[in-house]
Amino acid sequence: MEKFTTVTGTAVPFERSNVDTDQIIPAVFLKRVTKTGYDDALFHNWRQDPEFVLNDPAYAGATVLFAGPDFGTGSSREHAVWALRDYGFKAVFAPRFADIFRGNAGKQGLLAGVIEEPEIERIWARIKAEPGVVATVDLEARTVRVGELELGFEIDDYTRWRLLEGFDDIGLTLREEAAITAFEARRESWRPTTLPAR
Amino acid sequence: MSGKTLAEKIWDAHVVTKGVDGQPDLIYIDLHLVHEVTSPQAFDGLRQAGRPVRRPDLTIATEDHNTPTLDIDRPIKDPTSRVQIETLRANAAEFGVRLHSLGDVEQGIVHVMGPQLGLTMPGITVVCGDSHTSTHGAFGAIAFGIGTSEVEHVLATQTLPLKPFKTMAINVEGTLRPGVTAKDIILAVIAKIGTGGGQGYVLEYRGSAIRALSMEGRMTICNMSIEAGARAGLVAPDQTTFDYVQGRPHAPQGEDWDAAVEYWRTLPTDDDAVFDAEVHIDADELEPFVTWGTNPGQGVSLSESVPNPSDFDDPNERAAAERALEYMDLAPGTKLKEIPVDAVFMGSCTNSRIEDLRAFASIIKGQKKADGVRVMVVPGSARVRLEAEAEGLDKIIEAFGAEWRFAGCSMCLGMNPDQLAPGERCASTSNRNFEGRQGKGGRTHLVSPLVAAATAIRGTLSSPWDLEHTNAEGR
Numbered sequence: 001m002e003k004f005t006t007v008t009g010t011a012v013p014f015e016r017s018n019v020d021t022d023q024i025i026p027a028v029f030l031k032r033v034t035k036t037g038y039d040d041a042l043f044h045n046w047r048q049d050p051e052f053v054l055n056d057p058a059y060a061g062a063t064v065l066f067a068g069p070d071f072g073t074g075s076s077r078e079h080a081v082w083a084l085r086d087y088g089f090k091a092v093f094a095p096r097f098a099d100i101f102r103g104n105a106g107k108q109g110l111l112a113g114v115i116e117e118p119e120i121e122r123i124w125a126r127i128k129a130e131p132g133v134v135a136t137v138d139l140e141a142r143t144v145r146v147g148e149l150e151l152g153f154e155i156d157d158y159t160r161w162r163l164l165e166g167f168d169d170i171g172l173t174l175r176e177e178a179a180i181t182a183f184e185a186r187r188e189s190w191r192p193t194t195l196p197a198r
Numbered sequence: 199m200s201g202k203t204l205a206e207k208i209w210d211a212h213v214v215t216k217g218v219d220g221q222p223d224l225i226y227i228d229l230h231l232v233h234e235v236t237s238p239q240a241f242d243g244l245r246q247a248g249r250p251v252r253r254p255d256l257t258i259a260t261e262d263h264n265t266p267t268l269d270i271d272r273p274i275k276d277p278t279s280r281v282q283i284e285t286l287r288a289n290a291a292e293f294g295v296r297l298h299s300l301g302d303v304e305q306g307i308v309h310v311m312g313p314q315l316g317l318t319m320p321g322i323t324v325v326c327g328d329s330h331t332s333t334h335g336a337f338g339a340i341a342f343g344i345g346t347s348e349v350e351h352v353l354a355t356q357t358l359p360l361k362p363f364k365t366m367a368i369n370v371e372g373t374l375r376p377g378v379t380a381k382d383i384i385l386a387v388i389a390k391i392g393t394g395g396g397q398g399y400v401l402e403y404r405g406s407a408i409r410a411l412s413m414e415g416r417m418t419i420c421n422m423s424i425e426a427g428a429r430a431g432l433v434a435p436d437q438t439t440f441d442y443v444q445g446r447p448h449a450p451q452g453e454d455w456d457a458a459v460e461y462w463r464t465l466p467t468d469d470d471a472v473f474d475a476e477v478h479i480d481a482d483e484l485e486p487f488v489t490w491g492t493n494p495g496q497g498v499s500l501s502e503s504v505p506n507p508s509d510f511d512d513p514n515e516r517a518a519a520e521r522a523l524e525y526m527d528l529a530p531g532t533k534l535k536e537i538p539v540d541a542v543f544m545g546s547c548t549n550s551r552i553e554d555l556r557a558f559a560s561i562i563k564g565q566k567k568a569d570g571v572r573v574m575v576v577p578g579s580a581r582v583r584l585e586a587e588a589e590g591l592d593k594i595i596e597a598f599g600a601e602w603r604f605a606g607c608s609m610c611l612g613m614n615p616d617q618l619a620p621g622e623r624c625a626s627t628s629n630r631n632f633e634g635r636q637g638k639g640g641r642t643h644l645v646s647p648l649v650a651a652a653t654a655i656r657g658t659l660s661s662p663w664d665l666e667h668t669n670a671e672g673r
Contacts, residue, residue: 017514022632031278033238070394076329078345104345157220190450190458194258198447
């Protein structure tokens with residue numbers, strides 16, 4: 001995973017709450033067996049509407065998304081994160097994220113930062129006053145700046161550290177292999193096994 | 199020191215290494231369920247890194263999301279669906295993972311397969327690359343959905359790094375009236391706490407109304423925990439749980455069974471344990487429930503009317519309600535019972551088990567479906583289909599004018615050909631009423647199997663209470 005330090009790019013005011021992962025990427029796009037190339041699928045149904053915010057030329061090439069509460073609810077599909085990433089987004093901010101989405105984002109180097117609702121609304125107003133304005137995200141300092149507006153955001157220490165270092169989770173866990181093996185030796189015999197099939 | 203909750207006891211029994219300084223705990227996973235949609239990129243990751251599946255004997259796969267529910271003996275028509283299924287078959291063979299393919303008696307929705315095989319049991323940790331993994335919490339297990347990177351992580355290490363959850367008690371006291379079911383309880387819970395109310399929590403469903411539910415009913419409730427924002431929901435194991443598990447193919451046997459039950463009896467939340475949050479629902483007051491909007495929290499009793507967005511104080515909720523009514527093509531103040539439907543879908547991991555099919559059949563028996571309404575009944579697994587046929591439920595369903603299909607996720611999310619056409623309105627026993635979920639432009643009202651049955655008879659959203667002949671049963 002690439003190290004995440006700072007990102008500067010066009011900011012998008014995404015003024016919707018409860019953006020579920022079926023909207024981020026409809027199920028019809030989940031049939032692919034690859035991990036990249038989902039940029040065309042992002043918000044596919046909403047993008048048919050010419051008024052949809054990402055169809056506004058002012059937000060072309062955007063990399064920072066500011067959304068309403070409960071972003072990423074519903075299905076566990078990591079494709080939602082892949083689609084945001086493939087489209088070019090590096091960071092998503094919202095007052096609340098669904099737990100699975102936030103976890104998936106952290107695994108793929110997409111920053112999911114929490115900003116309280118009144119502050120998100122201030123950012124929306126600021127962007128709309130100057131569509132195309134650039135946002136600068138500083139993960140080290142946990143701040144985001146949009147024009148002259150600078151705000152802090154929340155992200156848990158562990159995810160921040162992993163993003164800053166670009167660590168791969170499986171590699172980190174396999175350092176504990178001896179502990180895993182010891183745990184397995186203690187497991188009770190009543191616990192289920194799938195093999196041999198009965 | 200105060201006691202522990204059910205969830206905390208299970209968590210503590212699965213800590214491989216304890217996290218320090220804000221690091222997550224490393225948690226051991228007892229059972230990993232796999233399906234074709236969220237696994238191909240995970241197996242690919244293993245292949246690229248040269249890693250094996252650490253514990254094939256704790257892993258099991260099935261085909262459910264893409265599988266057709268008609269003509270299952272013919273090649274899958276959609277080439278991308280076919281490639282995804284073939285990829286799972288190749289990966290299972292290469293990595294030594296047990297797979298129940300289309301045509302196999304155990305094939306079906308992954309959350310129906312685990313319990314029917316007796317693999318799902320109290321006191322274990324269960325994961326799957328599917329958010330409705332919360333279903334398995336009905337047995338008193340910690341069960342939750344994971345993303346594809348985590349699927350790869352579990353395949354490689356049989357563990358996950360996880361931060362402890364907060365705990366929330368959902369206390370449901372009282373007695374459900376006939377015609378009111380587990381589905382109505384959970385829809386009412388989601389409407390009460392909202393789609394984000396459970397974020398960061400494990401929900402424990404408690405109280406006399408939960409104790410009175412069958413395992414199928416408890417699975418329906420835990421299934422939709424994710425719709426309240428909670429990754430997991432659970433119910434303390436009791437005699438109902440033990441009776442359901444005992445004798446199934448992978449249930450413990452002999453001394454193992456005795457040791458397991460002895461341990462399982464220690465799992466219920468201690469009397470002096472403290473939850474981080476508590477919610478109360480009065481089961482006596484509940485009525486058949488239905489959603490009117492495009493998220494599962496937008497629901498009311500079926501006897502009510504479509505709400506007016508101006509009734510919502512919160513500006514975000516108001517905007518969401520306005521958008522939802524526009525998408526659903528509904529006017530504020532319309533009586534829900536006057537809303538006609540084009541389709542009824544009876545199925546999904548929420549409501550496709552044998553008891554759900556029995557409840558549905560009990561209402562439609564001897565009746566004819568309303569003209570112009572398409573009714574599709576999709577059992578949760580091939581085994582459920584066989585059980586239903588042994589009981590003659592298929593005959594009741596076909597005589598009613600409904601379609602009796604093969605097992606799979608089907609129209610819950612329309613990855614296979616079972617989809618709504620744009621503008622079609624459906625009463626669905628599934629779990630998500632998101633825009634386009636059941637087909638682009640389709641409109642979904644979430645309901646119980648009993649409401650689905652009554653709606654199929656009358657052609658408008660209805661409950662058994664609206665039927666002359668009602669012999670409503672079902673919990």
